Amino acid sequence: MEKTQNNKAWFLVLPVLVIVAFSAVIPLMTVVNYSVNDTFGENAFFWNGLGWFEDIITSDRMHSALGRQVVFSAIILAIEVPLGIFIALNMPKTGFWASFCLILMALPLLIPFNVVGTIWQIFGRVDIGLLGHGLAALGVDYNYTNDAFDAWITIIVMDVWHWTSLVALLCYAGLQSIPQAYYQAARIDQASRWSVFRFIELPKMSGVLLIAVLLRFMDSFMIYTEPFVVTGGGPGNSTTFLSIDLVKMAVGQFDLGPAAAFSIMYFLVILLVSWVFYTVMTTLDNAETK
Amino acid sequence: MAQITLSKLAHSYLPNPKGEADFALKEMDHVWQDGGAYALLGSSGCGKTTLLNIISGIVRPSHGRVLFGDRDVTDEETAARNIAQVFQFPVVYDTMTVRENLAFPLRNRGMDAAYIAARVNHIAQMIGMEDRLNHKARGLTADAKQKISLGRGMVREDVNAILFDEPLTVIDPHMKWELRTQLKQLHRQLGHTMIYVTHDQVEALTFADKVVVMYDGRVVQIGTPEELFETPAHTFVGYFIGSPGMNLLDATVAGNRAHLNGCEVALAANYAPVQGRSQIGIRPEYCSLTAGAGLPVTLRRVEDVGRHRIIRAELFGQAFNMIAPEGMAIGADMTRVVFAPDKINVFADDWRVAAQAGGAA
Numbered sequence: 225m226e227k228t229q230n231n232k233a234w235f236l237v238l239p240v241l242v243i244v245a246f247s248a249v250i251p252l253m254t255v256v257n258y259s260v261n262d263t264f265g266e267n268a269f270f271w272n273g274l275g276w277f278e279d280i281i282t283s284d285r286m287h288s289a290l291g292r293q294v295v296f297s298a299i300i301l302a303i304e305v306p307l308g309i310f311i312a313l314n315m316p317k318t319g320f321w322a323s324f325c326l327i328l329m330a331l332p333l334l335i336p337f338n339v340v341g342t343i344w345q346i347f348g349r350v351d352i353g354l355l356g357h358g359l360a361a362l363g364v365d366y367n368y369t370n371d372a373f374d375a376w377i378t379i380i381v382m383d384v385w386h387w388t389s390l391v392a393l394l395c396y397a398g399l400q401s402i403p404q405a406y407y408q409a410a411r412i413d414q415a416s417r418w419s420v421f422r423f424i425e426l427p428k429m430s431g432v433l434l435i436a437v438l439l440r441f442m443d444s445f446m447i448y449t450e451p452f453v454v455t456g457g458g459p460g461n462s463t464t465f466l467s468i469d470l471v472k473m474a475v476g477q478f479d480l481g482p483a484a485a486f487s488i489m490y491f492l493v494i495l496l497v498s499w500v501f502y503t504v505m506t507t508l509d510n511a512e513t514k
Numbered sequence: 515m516a517q518i519t520l521s522k523l524a525h526s527y528l529p530n531p532k533g534e535a536d537f538a539l540k541e542m543d544h545v546w547q548d549g550g551a552y553a554l555l556g557s558s559g560c561g562k563t564t565l566l567n568i569i570s571g572i573v574r575p576s577h578g579r580v581l582f583g584d585r586d587v588t589d590e591e592t593a594a595r596n597i598a599q600v601f602q603f604p605v606v607y608d609t610m611t612v613r614e615n616l617a618f619p620l621r622n623r624g625m626d627a628a629y630i631a632a633r634v635n636h637i638a639q640m641i642g643m644e645d646r647l648n649h650k651a652r653g654l655t656a657d658a659k660q661k662i663s664l665g666r667g668m669v670r671e672d673v674n675a676i677l678f679d680e681p682l683t684v685i686d687p688h689m690k691w692e693l694r695t696q697l698k699q700l701h702r703q704l705g706h707t708m709i710y711v712t713h714d715q716v717e718a719l720t721f722a723d724k725v726v727v728m729y730d731g732r733v734v735q736i737g738t739p740e741e742l743f744e745t746p747a748h749t750f751v752g753y754f755i756g757s758p759g760m761n762l763l764d765a766t767v768a769g770n771r772a773h774l775n776g777c778e779v780a781l782a783a784n785y786a787p788v789q790g791r792s793q794i795g796i797r798p799e800y801c802s803l804t805a806g807a808g809l810p811v812t813l814r815r816v817e818d819v820g821r822h823r824i825i826r827a828e829l830f831g832q833a834f835n836m837i838a839p840e841g842m843a844i845g846a847d848m849t850r851v852v853f854a855p856d857k858i859n860v861f862a863d864d865w866r867v868a869a870q871a872g873g874a875a
Binding site for chain 1: 570572591592593597598599601602603605607608609610618619622623663666
């Protein structure tokens with residue numbers, strides 16, 4: 225449809241632009257400033273060009289942290305998205321149990337991040353934790369403080385426990401919006417359970433799933449508090465994800481220049497991947513309407 | 515294809531229905547012919563959708579049985595009943611193409627690929643979508659989607675019945691007429707039993723051979739459009755069918771005379787004394803305004819609706835409608851109305867009373 229274009233409406237965005245500038249862009253400029261300068265304190269800066277960026281890009285430490293981060297996000301998405309869909313499909317649709325399940329599912333989402341970390345830190349301890357002690361009693365050799373594999377398992381299970389609800393609740397909302405007639409029609413057409421999922425439920429959920437995948441990707445890629453509280457990045461560097469490494473660099477070693485360069489690249493990577501996700505999923509969606 | 519028998523069928527949504535008022539569907543016994551085109555007509559909440567859902571198997575009736583042919587299907591699932599249904603709004607599989615949508619019911623039943631292809635092309639031609647078979651269903655307009663739903667309903671040749679639940683609600687008026695004509699044509703070609711739920715009398719009367727009029731959970735009349743018009747079994751049928759509906763006047767009936775407000779109206783037949791509230795009903799089409807003898811009316815308004823005019827008037831303080839032919843002059847002296855005696859129906863407590871045999875006046 226042809227519509228008259230009037231770009232003057234963009235001026236209405238100006239106030240928001242000003243507010244965002246103060247809340248995000250200007251603080252970010254401080255980081256940009258650090259990333260291209262070297263400083264020994266006392267507000268004395270020495271121009272370093274793209275030196276810090278080169279350092280970070282070629283640093284083995286960064287490469288391995290990035291590798292761990294990518295693997296972590298991939299595992300999280302691979303578990304939480306299908307599991308969330310599965311739970312949503314099996315939740316009661318009406319009545320008391322529907323509300324009960326909704327509240328139960330929402331509970332983990334309401335717990336502060338560092339509290340979640342603390343819960344699991346204690347829960348997994350071999351000496352006093354229910355999980356750790358229980359596993360030990362069963363004869364399982366489990367210790368997240370000195371075994372890298374156990375540490376990974378603990379953090380992944382914790383994240384699944386904490387965030388699968390989000391995916392499930394979003395999918396549940398998507399499922400609830402499907403009119404009953406679709407299911408009746410599918411029964412009349414003798415569609416299999418899989419067909420009902422593939423041709424009715426999944427297409428109707430695709431919108432909320434896009435949001436769920438984006439949120440879970442961004443959150444898991446930026447994860448800091450929970451692994452920091454549980455493992456502190458250890459044992460060794462095995463659970464040192466990007467943000468944990470960043471904090472070590474900036475606050476621990478006080479290497480502000482490299483940390484600033486790192487922050488900017490970190491931000492750009494998340495922006496880029498989110499954009500790719502969004503574009504790929506919406507084009508797939510549009511391709512289907514053609 | 516099968517004849518549908520509703521045997522002592524009744525339904526209540528309450529676990530322990532006490533009186534008649536607790537039933538959404540009052541007890542009924544009907545046999546619907548194989549290959550017939552039926553319309554379930556009634557205002558909202560009269561139980562027509564409940565009845566349709568019972569036939570399709572979505573709702574299990576609390577009392578009575580449903581038979582397809584000789585087979586009792588009361589306890590069978592929708593899928594086992596081998597019926598097709600078209601819903602009020604388009605139900606299509608968005609991510610599939612039009613072709614896949616039409617083929618879906620056949621493919622799920624493991625039909626031969628060559629047969630499916632031929633059948634889908636045939637149906638696509640019928641619904642006029644053969645040029646859009648490879649389009650995704652998602653991007654289509656509401657009426658195109660509803661055509662797909664209709665097509666999917668008709669793609670199987672062996673269905674016992676095709677049920678339509680107000681399928682033209684979302685369709686543009688000009689498309690409605692086209693789709694209705696198509697449906698009628700498809701019914702003639704395919705010969706399936708078709709049941710069509712609607713609250714629109716025009717849809718019902720143009721589509722169906724037999725119209726089933728429902729009122730307050732009860733089937734009040736099953737008949738051809740002509741029967742509903744000439745001899746409505748219930749006052750509801752009288753005023754629901756027709757535009758405007760039948761005029762109903764309180765009157766006492768004795769022999770072949772009806773008395774209302776001291777005036778006498780001749781009837782075409784003798785009637786036994788009527789019990790309960792007695793009324794006479796006359797269609798606006800069968801009333802004529804005259805300057806001569808007749809009942810006194812006060813004219814309020816004349817509406818020109820094209821082929822005829824509707825005269826809104828008052829008779830003994832009650833709203834009264836008449837239809838005047840196009841060319842007729844309506845003079846100021848025309849203050850009387852006469853009825854065609856053989857078109858007068860007599861009702862007792864809302865139900866039509868048959869005339870006594872051989873009692874012509």
